[in-house]
Amino acid sequence: MSLPHAILTALLEKPSSGLELTRRFDKSIGYFWPATHQQIYRELGRLESAGLIAAVPQPPSRGRRKEYEVLAAGTAELRDWVGESQDPRPIREPLMLRMRAAAVVGSRGLREELARHLAVHRAQLAEYRSIEERDFPDGAGSEAERLQRLVLRAGTELESFWIAWLTGAIDELG
Amino acid sequence: MSLPHAILTALLEKPSSGLELTRRFDKSIGYFWPATHQQIYRELGRLESAGLIAAVPQPPSRGRRKEYEVLAAGTAELRDWVGESQDPRPIREPLMLRMRAAAVVGSRGLREELARHLAVHRAQLAEYRSIEERDFPDGAGSEAERLQRLVLRAGTELESFWIAWLTGAIDELG
């Protein structure tokens, strides 16, 4: 169960409302665990019921923003979760299926798709690099910074891998 | 909708029963799109209803194996699908969330988890390499072979990436 823990992490970094969380997901934690606002609101409700987070007291009403903060039980839960073990999730990449299918029924249209993916990955790499320059201009200091930078590195290197692979594939099928 | 197309591809490569498909998924297409036997049987039923595949005629009864083959409509559907465009799926990797969480609540237990992942990825890389040696000992010839080999290459290179990244991460957190 990753989403609740992603939310706990985000709320510990900064107490937020649902919408704020959604936005921060879109350009941070969401790079490795995307979530829509519907998922986030639902999960906030569950975490509150479970006593792991609480809304900062305010007159509650529909359409009024609710700011959540993490309770001690939530922090404890997250700390435990960090040490849990879980196998890497299997890859699920439809493009690889398309390649396999193309080997059987022909590769019509595949080249364009490869080129499109290449553009997407280049854009994503540029995004990661700009975050890296913004947040870690002079390397990492504290352990927290080192951890965050390692995650970002995984992002840039994964994108670099895809760019290299797609370039080679386009070349080979050219 | 990737699973039905993965199944069409597998059935075109070789007409099979549900259980055979499940086994072949476990050591081939399933590397990039895992599926359990429950998923596969359900999907076989749907594909049959949709007129894309058909069971080779046999007295049907529970517990008796049913061999499926792809109909012309199924081949056409797969050919169309190859040319469709679909963005790369976002990464969803809990280990990255654990890193982010560790930056906030401490990294107790994380090192062991990184080491465990490293072992898993090394084993997977070895698996891919042995398939490569078995299936493409002298490089690739036909377009079909080149496509299949490219997929395998993506696998080996992804695993190599994770091995390098995890090694660096363990070193940096050591």
Next chain:
DNA sequence: AAGGCCATGTAAGTAGTTACATGATTGA
């Protein structure tokens, strides 16, 4: 007062997971 955006939600559907059920076949 009207339109647009902020903010939180509900509802319905699909895909994937986990646990269990049942008939057929085979070997001891």
Next chain:
DNA sequence: TCAATCATGTAACTACTTACATGGCCTT
């Protein structure tokens, strides 16, 4: 004939997706 295994399924649940609903606030 009994147990194990082969083979195909059902059922229940969770996670995620897509579409829509509703109230509050701000600006013109």
